[in-house]
Amino acid sequence: MSDLKDDKLEISEAQIAAHWKEEEYYYPSAKFISQANLVDVDVNKRFSLDNFPECFKEYADMLDWYKYWHTTLDSSNPPFWKWFVGGLINASYNCVDRHLAKNKGKAALIFVPEPENEEPVAITYQELFVKVNEVAALLREFAGLQKGDRVTIHMPMVPELPITMLACARLGLIHSVVFGGFSGSACGDRIADSGSKVLITIDGYYRNGQVQNHKEKADQAVARAKELGVDVEKVLIWSRYKGKYLSDTPMVKGRDFLMDDLLRDFAGRRVDPIPMRAEDPLFLMYTSGTTGKPKGIQHGTGGYLAYVTGTSKYILDIHPEDIYWCMADIGWITGHSYIVYGPLSVGTTSIIYEGVPTYPDAGRPWRIAERLDVNIFHTAPTSIRQLRKLGPEEPRKYNYHFKLMVTVGEPIEPDVWRWYYNEVGKKEAVIVDTWWQTENGGFLCSTKPALDPMKPGSAGPGVPGIHPVVLDEKGNEVPPGTQRAGNVCIKNPWPGIMQTIWGDPERYVQTYYAKYCKNKESKDWRDWPYFAGDGALIAADGYIRILGRVDDVINVAGHRLGTKELESACLKVADVAEAAVVPVVDPIKGRVPEVYIALKPGVTRDRELIKKDVVASIETLIGKIARPAHVWIAEDMPKTRSGKIMRRVLAAVSNRLPVGDVTTLANPDVVEHIKTMVESQSQAPQRAEAEGAEDIRRFGQVE
Numbered sequence: 001m002s003d004l005k006d007d008k009l010e011i012s013e014a015q016i017a018a019h020w021k022e023e024e025y026y027y028p029s030a031k032f033i034s035q036a037n038l039v040d041v042d043v044n045k046r047f048s049l050d051n052f053p054e055c056f057k058e059y060a061d062m063l064d065w066y067k068y069w070h071t072t073l074d075s076s077n078p079p080f081w082k083w084f085v086g087g088l089i090n091a092s093y094n095c096v097d098r099h100l101a102k103n104k105g106k107a108a109l110i111f112v113p114e115p116e117n118e119e120p121v122a123i124t125y126q127e128l129f130v131k132v133n134e135v136a137a138l139l140r141e142f143a144g145l146q147k148g149d150r151v152t153i154h155m156p157m158v159p160e161l162p163i164t165m166l167a168c169a170r171l172g173l174i175h176s177v178v179f180g181g182f183s184g185s186a187c188g189d190r191i192a193d194s195g196s197k198v199l200i201t202i203d204g205y206y207r208n209g210q211v212q213n214h215k216e217k218a219d220q221a222v223a224r225a226k227e228l229g230v231d232v233e234k235v236l237i238w239s240r241y242k243g244k245y246l247s248d249t250p251m252v253k254g255r256d257f258l259m260d261d262l263l264r265d266f267a268g269r270r271v272d273p274i275p276m277r278a279e280d281p282l283f284l285m286y287t288s289g290t291t292g293k294p295k296g297i298q299h300g301t302g303g304y305l306a307y308v309t310g311t312s313k314y315i316l317d318i319h320p321e322d323i324y325w326c327m328a329d330i331g332w333i334t335g336h337s338y339i340v341y342g343p344l345s346v347g348t349t350s351i352i353y354e355g356v357p358t359y360p361d362a363g364r365p366w367r368i369a370e371r372l373d374v375n376i377f378h379t380a381p382t383s384i385r386q387l388r389k390l391g392p393e394e395p396r397k398y399n400y401h402f403k404l405m406v407t408v409g410e411p412i413e414p415d416v417w418r419w420y421y422n423e424v425g426k427k428e429a430v431i432v433d434t435w436w437q438t439e440n441g442g443f444l445c446s447t448k449p450a451l452d453p454m455k456p457g458s459a460g461p462g463v464p465g466i467h468p469v470v471l472d473e474k475g476n477e478v479p480p481g482t483q484r485a486g487n488v489c490i491k492n493p494w495p496g497i498m499q500t501i502w503g504d505p506e507r508y509v510q511t512y513y514a515k516y517c518k519n520k521e522s523k524d525w526r527d528w529p530y531f532a533g534d535g536a537l538i539a540a541d542g543y544i545r546i547l548g549r550v551d552d553v554i555n556v557a558g559h560r561l562g563t564k565e566l567e568s569a570c571l572k573v574a575d576v577a578e579a580a581v582v583p584v585v586d587p588i589k590g591r592v593p594e595v596y597i598a599l600k601p602g603v604t605r606d607r608e609l610i611k612k613d614v615v616a617s618i619e620t621l622i623g624k625i626a627r628p629a630h631v632w633i634a635e636d637m638p639k640t641r642s643g644k645i646m647r648r649v650l651a652a653v654s655n656r657l658p659v660g661d662v663t664t665l666a667n668p669d670v671v672e673h674i675k676t677m678v679e680s681q682s683q684a685p686q687r688a689e690a691e692g693a694e695d696i697r698r699f700g701q702v703e
């Protein structure tokens, strides 16, 4: 914070808001409204703060409990909220077993392989039940796992991933799914932090027409975890094709086992689901934050499941008879909540697509939608932009009809929103722009699809029971309609909120609550607003427009990357003395990282080779999604007098925005050097300043 005084680069809130204009409303059709789950105009009253927290009973009542809870919310130890205390429940039972009586022959999952000549595979609720039971028996008896143990799962989009997750949930094992695209090393960090003794993976899979050798990453992950002091005892490997080993990386004797071989001994086995306390942890999901180390976001069982079930029903409008397709990856929170737990809990058919949306061409998603008759479609702005760019007229060629479409993960430009509405949705589908985070379990802001008009580029009001507020730096409320930006916070806890950061409760309090809690001794939840870390504007109608992160997280194609993680990967290259990573506006991915490095004195190695090493280090330690657009070698970094690197000056240079007054920096000349280098050697970023400038301007402000 001292930097703000140091360099006079503050941006007034009015400046930030200058580019924002109100968009016109769009209304849901009568046809949509007539079939919608949530049509009660009194819902806001029911979920008002006056009825808090009892209003959330409505969601918990959508579940089957072994034992009903006695306390809806125990807030006696803020901000460690406990929901539905006294209740006993099992998530696997609610997502699988309870649907058998009426729907055992209905497809729970439909797997769509990336190669188009492979047929989709439907898995009924009965088959899912059989598989989840067999895998649970294996995990308990072969792997020796017990309630409370952590299991790391590093898998791509195949049905064995949700099957494994549900098998864990059945036994009360805490799964930690790592996004399949992450490197072995990143997976190893997460194994070590969670203390997992078992890693579950797959031999290979398809991505963009290529077979990926995934097993190789398991070896790297185990090695990395060992460096950090955690020994993985068993690696359990699924096979993309039964009876065929798709990887050329050898099996390690005594450690590696093929799931299909092991499962033969468990054929037909049944395992009773373990009744879990509502507040027992269900899973960990690692996400980037403001320091180098990823945070293990811990979600509970009863509150989380109630929340994703309620919002799947009310906001996604899922009915059991729908065919629902969320194109996100299960390795992210969207996939956990809205491919696996929410949709299966409400008993619908959820599609799992293995590959990339544009393989082999930009008509692929619409062919899948037509063939399977998908009627709810869920994706992120980055995919929408890509599909629009490569095939703006493709949707017209296919005969499918969506009733509802979702956008999530980053702000959507009104122009992109309109293409989604007009072309993909054929002017028939309602769009919900859902704003939320890994930490939140489920949606925070969105329009209620049958009740609220849509406004392009705005997420909408808080969903039922969520009471958002925009606060300025001092904690004062920014009134709706003033066009001033602030930090979006939630006034009240809700059942989907994380429980803590695994192994680091102090960091949980610091990151999400310390900023706006006026009285740390208070036992009243009203004193503990949740700080989301996003900048936002609240319009006169209460709709929230998210501007982007206010911390040093970069949102690349909807994936959260911490600048500090990227920088420490750069520093692994021996020649690099200092590194700074900044976001650059990209027309497809939203943001991409650019890297600035300064070399150690006396380094004479070829600069191009050093740059290549930096890129390679980022790809190995984090994954290809983090690949920087540019690596710039600077003679020195712009620094404050107290020696801090001014990332936001670099961000301004990379995005061709004014750097402002830099005369108070310790080394103002350096800025001019860097500017000349960058402007002479790269094209200007393509997207207009208006669309992306707000959060770039804010970047680094809380350093």
Ligand code: WTA
Pocket (backbone or CB within 6 Å): 287, 332, 333, 334, 407, 408, 409, 410, 411, 412, 433, 434, 435, 436, 437, 438, 439, 459, 532, 533, 534, 546, 548, 549, 555, 558, 559, 560
């Ligand atoms: C951003 C993804 C604008 C936001 C579910 C948030 C969004 C971060 C939206 C969380 C949206 C998510 N409009 N921005 N509809 N949804 N974000 O944890 O900056 O991967 O803080 O969760 O994505 O990313 P995460």
